[in-house]
Amino acid sequence: MSFLSLERVEKTYPDGTRAVNGIDLAVEQGELVVLLGPSGCGKTTTLRMIAGLELATGGAIRLAGRDVTGLRPSQRDVGMVFQFYALYPHLTVRDNIGFPLRAAGLARADVRARVDAVAARMDLERLLPLYPKQLAGGDQQKVSLARAIVRRPAVYLMDEPLGTLDSDQRLAMRELIRAEQLASGVTTIYVTHDQEEAMSLADRIVVMEGGRIRQVGTPAEVYDRPSDLFVASFVGSPGMNFIPGEVAGSGGRALFVSQAGQVRVEVPLDGTAGVSSGQATLGIRCEHVHADAGGSIRGRVVTEEYLGSARNVHIEAVCGRIVMRADAAAPYALGSEVRLNLDPSQISIFDGATEARL
Amino acid sequence: MTVGSSTNETPGAAATVPATAPAPFLNLRGVRKRLGATEALRGITLDACGDELLVVLGPTGAGKTTLLRTIAGLEQPDAGTITMAGRDVTALDPAARDVALVFQNFSLYPRWSVRRNLEFPLRAPGRNIPEAEIQSRIAWAADLLRITRFLDRESSRLSGGEMQRVAIGRAIVRRPRLFLMDEPLTNLDAKLRESLRVELVELRRELKTPMVFVTHDQAEALSMADRIVVLSEGRVLQTGVPREIYERPVSPVVALQLGQPAINLIPVRREGGQWRAADGTPLLRADASGPGERLLGVRPENVALLGGETASGAVVRIVEHTGPTTTLLVEWFGSRVHIVVPRRAAVHPGDRVHPRIDPARAVLFDQTPQSKEGP
Numbered sequence: 001m002s003f004l005s006l007e008r009v010e011k012t013y014p015d016g017t018r019a020v021n022g023i024d025l026a027v028e029q030g031e032l033v034v035l036l037g038p039s040g041c042g043k044t045t046t047l048r049m050i051a052g053l054e055l056a057t058g059g060a061i062r063l064a065g066r067d068v069t070g071l072r073p074s075q076r077d078v079g080m081v082f083q084f085y086a087l088y089p090h091l092t093v094r095d096n097i098g099f100p101l102r103a104a105g106l107a108r109a110d111v112r113a114r115v116d117a118v119a120a121r122m123d124l125e126r127l128l129p130l131y132p133k134q135l136a137g138g139d140q141q142k143v144s145l146a147r148a149i150v151r152r153p154a155v156y157l158m159d160e161p162l163g164t165l166d167s168d169q170r171l172a173m174r175e176l177i178r179a180e181q182l183a184s185g186v187t188t189i190y191v192t193h194d195q196e197e198a199m200s201l202a203d204r205i206v207v208m209e210g211g212r213i214r215q216v217g218t219p220a221e222v223y224d225r226p227s228d229l230f231v232a233s234f235v236g237s238p239g240m241n242f243i244p245g246e247v248a249g250s251g252g253r254a255l256f257v258s259q260a261g262q263v264r265v266e267v268p269l270d271g272t273a274g275v276s277s278g279q280a281t282l283g284i285r286c287e288h289v290h291a292d293a294g295g296s297i298r299g300r301v302v303t304e305e306y307l308g309s310a311r312n313v314h315i316e317a318v319c320g321r322i323v324m325r326a327d328a329a330a331p332y333a334l335g336s337e338v339r340l341n342l343d344p345s346q347i348s349i350f351d352g353a354t355e356a357r358l
Numbered sequence: 359m360t361v362g363s364s365t366n367e368t369p370g371a372a373a374t375v376p377a378t379a380p381a382p383f384l385n386l387r388g389v390r391k392r393l394g395a396t397e398a399l400r401g402i403t404l405d406a407c408g409d410e411l412l413v414v415l416g417p418t419g420a421g422k423t424t425l426l427r428t429i430a431g432l433e434q435p436d437a438g439t440i441t442m443a444g445r446d447v448t449a450l451d452p453a454a455r456d457v458a459l460v461f462q463n464f465s466l467y468p469r470w471s472v473r474r475n476l477e478f479p480l481r482a483p484g485r486n487i488p489e490a491e492i493q494s495r496i497a498w499a500a501d502l503l504r505i506t507r508f509l510d511r512e513s514s515r516l517s518g519g520e521m522q523r524v525a526i527g528r529a530i531v532r533r534p535r536l537f538l539m540d541e542p543l544t545n546l547d548a549k550l551r552e553s554l555r556v557e558l559v560e561l562r563r564e565l566k567t568p569m570v571f572v573t574h575d576q577a578e579a580l581s582m583a584d585r586i587v588v589l590s591e592g593r594v595l596q597t598g599v600p601r602e603i604y605e606r607p608v609s610p611v612v613a614l615q616l617g618q619p620a621i622n623l624i625p626v627r628r629e630g631g632q633w634r635a636a637d638g639t640p641l642l643r644a645d646a647s648g649p650g651e652r653l654l655g656v657r658p659e660n661v662a663l664l665g666g667e668t669a670s671g672a673v674v675r676i677v678e679h680t681g682p683t684t685t686l687l688v689e690w691f692g693s694r695v696h697i698v699v700p701r702r703a704a705v706h707p708g709d710r711v712h713p714r715i716d717p718a719r720a721v722l723f724d725q726t727p728q729s730k731e732g733p
Contacts, residue, residue: 038547038549039547166417166418166574167574167575167576167577167618168618168620171618171619171620174678175676175678175687178676178678179675179676182707193547193548193549194548195548195549196548196680196681199678199679199680199681200678200679200680200685201678219679220679223679223681234549236681237548237552237681238552238553239549285681285682286682287681287682302560303556303559303560305555305556305559305580305581305582306580306581306600306601306604307577307580307581308580308600308604308616308617308657309617309657309658309659309683309698310682312581314556325682328601331601
């Protein structure tokens with residue numbers, strides 16, 4: 001049995017709002033699982049139900065072999081991390097790290113031992129007698145992470161912990177969390193609306209929308225083989241390009257033809273789908289769109305986004321707007337005509353009605 | 359290899375528009391502003407052309423908001439001049455400058471409908487705009503920003519992205535001569551920011567109205583700007599097109615402002631024809647001229663991994679997948695270096711790798727880092 005499992009978990013508020021709509025999830029010990037989705041998708045409610053801060057109105061939650069569905073937070077052995085708050089300037093690093101333990105009423109000797117242990121693990125021992133203002137920025141972040149994880153619960157639950165940090169700090173903190181989580185092996189559930197954060201941190205990503213789970217998979221699976229149009233557009237920066245059209249085929253292969261007929265591709269289907277004909281949407285990531293003088297898609301450059309290490313070229317084509325990832329050193333003039341090809345091995349096809357991957 | 363002249367750059371000279379560019383619409387010359395004990399602006403000189411999106415990039419406290427408020431006329435400079443379309447506006451009040459300011463926190467009247475929020479600036483006393491003209495401008499702005507279907511909805515019932523579109527709408531219905539944007543996308547979800555970035559660039563280009571856009575977000579600055587002004591502690595550090603600033607930053611401070619993960623900055627010394635790290639690891643071929651100790655700047659995507667099984671001191675510590683590329687944190691010459699590789703490269707934590715710095719894309723700075731923090 002999984003270390004943490006959710007079975008048909010639901011949350012309906014007294015006013016009838018259904019925040020979480022019967023979700024199943026199994027997390028193995030030591031995994032870092034990210035719940036990803038836009039605001040209102042149910043990710044935070046799910047996390048709070050695992051923590052016991054909200055009670056599920058249906059279904060069951062099991063943690064380390066126990067049914068914890070009706071238990072109070074303090075009985076569950078979970079560690080909730082909301083944000084990496086600034087350090088208390090008037091306390092030493094030792095007292096900053098020990099603060100949550102003292103607040104929980106631990107004996108002085110126990111606090112000391114636990115702080116020593118986390119400091120040894122994170123290589124912070126020499127900093128313990130110092131005050132926050134004596135630390136370099138990177139060390140301050142390490143200390144705030146140490147304070148957040150000084151307790152060793154069965155699972156860490158992190159609710160957008162990097163939200164208030166600026167982008168440089170976020171990146172550094174992300175790396176610290178990943179390194180520390182790998183080293184400690186504590187199972188972690190992490191909530192964010194930032195797909196890049198999810199991709200970079202997760203062993204597996206759970207994409208949520210409208211109170212339901214849309215897909216569970218490794219970052220590569222979610223990125224390469226999104227289960228539906230929502231996942232395809234939400235994951236990736238930018239999201240997938242979509243081209244509307246029709247698909248006809250059976251027996252594992254199909255021909256996709258775009259509405260304007262510029263795109264005709266034969267695509268292998270995932271097998272589970274039966275006969276599939278009718279309206280469909282082709283999805284392709286910007287790095288698999290290539291400029292090619294012999295390409296079948298004609299378009300005009302409307303906008304360019306320079307990114308430093310690359311550029312996104314926005315092209316208005318008959319089949320809609322397409323974003324192409326291009327070399328940073330090769331600018332395109334606005335208004336210039338281009339022809340494009342799509343890498344056929346990287347194409348996804350989604351059903352026109354259900355929006356599910358075919 | 360580019361050699362950054364880091365010390366005695368005159369920001370004023372760098373900030374002016376080249377002679378070939380169209381006539382500048384907005385000029386600031388030596389603008390200073392003290393707010394209480396802090397010198398928020400320490401002599402700002404910059405120009406914005408008549409059809410340009412100028413991004414002012416800087417960390418919190420750089421003076422970005424004070425700069426915008428001074429251009430808008432909400433603050434009076436202690437020294438210096440501001441001209442618009444050749445006319446000195448330094449002493450003019452905000453209304454007489456005909457500029458529109460959009461803030462980070464949307465600032466709509468929450469109980470009013472979207473339509474009433476949009477009408478408000480047009481019905482200001484003394485404007486005397488005919489009713490038909492008011493309605494046609496609102497219809498135009500609503501269509502452009504795709505908010506027509508919300509026009510009769512109460513503003514407080516909109517999502518963050520919708521509210522910010524309305525706030526931008528309230529700025530454009532006035533048809534001002536200049537847009538001033540103070541981190542308008544900062545409070546929005548990452549996904550929404552991404553799409554509004556493109557929308558705003560295309561909207562501005564269609565209106566052909568100059569815009570000064572203030573942000574601390576380097577991705578916004580790089581992707582949106584026609585030119586970027588890098589601001590730090592009330593001073594302009596560098597001005598240029600995004601690619602120029604990204605590839606040829608004048609100082610380590612500017613280099614660190616752009617790019618994510620940040621540029622690797624490595625203290626090096628010249629020995630035996632090579633620039634070497636502190637432990638002697640050779641990183642780059644060195645010319646014989648100039649100082650013997652420098653700071654080597656190399657962006658993560660400009661370090662390649664070579665094949666081969668020979669002994670190497672570099673070990674991969676962290677592997678982060680970010681879509682088309684993979685970011686590695688590599689322990690090399692006793693330091694930590696970020697390397698971005700194509701996704702196809704199959705690299706795992708613990709792997710020994712052979713990094714090689716692209717000599718054409720490395721930058722050498724004169725100054726050595728202030729702290730021992732290192733890259």
